[in-house]
Amino acid sequence: MDKEVLGKEIKKLRKLRNLTQKQLAEGICNQSEISRLEKGEVFPSIDILHLVANKLKVPTFYFYEVLIHDNISYKNNLTGKLMTLVQNKDYIEVYKLVENELKKTECHPEFKQFLLWQYYVSAYYLKKINSDTCLTELKLLLQQQTFGTNVIQDLFIKNSIANIYAEKRKFKESIRYYDSILNSEIDSLEYTAFRNKVLYNLSKVLFLDNQIELSLSTLDEAIEWLCRNSDMSLLGQVYFQKAECLEKLNYPYDEISECYKKALFFFKLLGLTYYEKIIIEKKQRYLN
The missing domain is CATH 1.10.260.40 (lambda repressor-like DNA-binding domains)
Structure with missing residues (x-):
């Protein structure tokens, strides 16, 4: 031992x-x-x-x-590598790595749940399985007994379910899962940071569902948390989404412009060139 x-x-x-x-x-x-x-x-x-x-x-x-x-060092390295691939949307490599890992000897239930989560989500985005199959498998993962040692992982899986429902434009189901995450009573820094990402995801779905005022208040909550905790990671995206809400609600030009300019500032600061290109191409009239 x-x-x-x-x-x-x-x-x-x-x-x-x-x-x-x-x-x-x-x-x-x-x-x-x-x-x-x-x-x-x-x-x-x-x-x-x-x-x-x-x-x-x-x-x-x-x-x-x-x-x-568990080989802790190996598991942590693989987990980190997979999450980086997911951020880069390299689902081909994610699927390949996870498929090989699942062929090996039995691992701890918590880690196996993580691998299966990545397996089904990557399979869905690679069109190897349809959305209904993916949702069913992810929901089954939430029912598995992993002894509650990583409740955050269950919330990550719920977030994936909510995202897929949003892509299917089943906004009611998507919002229900996001709310379930946001109403969790977990006191940890990891949850607090993740909760803010979920707020942002929820705001986008509310916007698509034409609940613009509620989307705006959700974004203001996210901005307040990010500023209070000196966390710039999502400020660009959040300000961009807020500006779109203000546009939809016909707010004054100056208020909309200020939000888009703040979004562009954080995109440049954090090197988010993909988002920077979008805002320059589509919202140039607010950047003058």
Whole structure:
């Protein structure tokens, strides 16, 4: 058994549950022992591992599953590579990598759920399966028992479902899934950042569904969060979408122009040349 792998998993789950080392240790052992566990310096006794598992809300055998199936470094590298490919919409390479990985020996349920998620979504965008098949398989993934160790991953899958419904112009179903994500009570930085991306996705669907005022208020919520947290990652897209809402609602030229100019500024700052080209080509009259 690998002490370092076990320690990293305990630390990951503790942060996911929003617990400090002191809170995790309470009623179990000294905080210093939790610190040593997470650093991979010692193995816990069976009794302590059982108590730690209970407080982290996973069955004790989960840790044995991790130690048996998971090569943490390999898994993290593959996950990072796949997510980069997805961002670049290279679904051919995603499909190829995941298909090969799924042919290997059994992996931990959480990681297998991740691989199958990428497999079905890439298959859909490559037209190997239709939207209905993809939606069915993604919904089945949400029903699989992964012990709740990565609730964020379930929300990512819900976001994919919402996106596909939006592409099918089934806006009611799409909005329902986005709302489900936004109403989740998860206290983690990863969720908070992801939630803002979902707000942006929701605003686009509301716009397409002609709920312009609601789209605008959703965008203002996203802008307020991004500015408060000094996060520029989506500001260009959000300001662009807000400008389109203002156009649709016949706001004054100056207000629309200001939003498009802000969008262009952030596109240039972040090197988003694809979006920069779109705004220059289609919204030039507001950039003078």
